[in-house]
Amino acid sequence: MSEVRNGATPARAGPRLLAGSPIAAEIRAGLTEDFARFNDRWGYAPTLAIVLVGADAPSAVYLRQILSTCEKVGVDGRLVEIGAEVTSEALCTEIERLSADPAVAGIIVQMPLPAHIPLRTVIDSIDPAKDIDGIHPRNAGLLSLGYEGFLPATAQASVEILKRSGIEIAGKRVVVVGRSNVVGKPAALLLIREHGTVTVLHSKTRDLAHHTRDAEILIVAAGRPGLVTGEMLSPGVVVVAVGINVVDDGNGGQKLVGDVDFESAKDVVAAITPVPGGVGPLTNALLLSHLLRAATDQAESGKRRAEAGTARAGVAR
């Protein structure tokens, strides 16, 4: 029990910070060696193609980070910038071209897309074997059935940060704020896989605080700065703040803030991921581990195809 002198309440030490950066650094160190081995074996560095349609502030932050991670681990990061006025047909043709390019091992399409482009057609045009952020229906289906496909990296990172920080998920009341196909929904599926008792909240949920207060683990992926405040939390909750928002810093500049108001939350929570430096770095590291898997599968199946071709040619002779 803590000592209280003169009736004063002792200052709280502050919550445990679940930093993603050291975990990401460890994964990157392993990946750097793995990509070097890949290069030795196959004679090339695999390419990650990042398709960016138009300009978007949070995307720009994210892209800078992912391109710098590519450079650190020995991956050829290729930014494919396309004007916001592109037609959906032209965009799909470009993605099909990247899907057919043997140097490109993985493709990510930065969201959000301009409103005139139907997301479904774009998603369908990615080769599922190169869909390293798990947005294609094939990978989404594999996830929902509990089979191994490519997982959406941010959703995976939000669960992985808990697991690697030694936080037990099984049996806990886990509340996810956000139901997008890229973050909230896949995170909920992964948390069910980890045996959490999962509730999903979204923009039409009535009385958000009623549900967030019930959480033993809270994942917030809404993209709304400061949406969750300390008074919406129960003491001892573990919070994963996924949303990243670019806001004015009050001095004519901009700063990054999360969906959880850190100042009011820090005295209530047991542990919380920082923004930035939490889920973001881990997302990038996991994405590149997916790229390694995709590149290896493609190189090996290309070799098998070549061997089968040689064997057939031998028979024909």
Ligand code: NAD
């Ligand atoms: P999205 O806009 O597609 O989905 C937001 C979800 O939040 C929706 O399901 C919506 O119903 C819900 N929501 C919105 N307002 C709400 C409210 N007031 N109350 C309850 N629910 C509400 O966004 P997304 O692509 O899922 O991304 C979510 C956030 O995660 C964004 O801030 C994005 O920048 C961030 N993100 C972070 C990373 C990372 O690596 N850390 C990667 C991808 C996305």
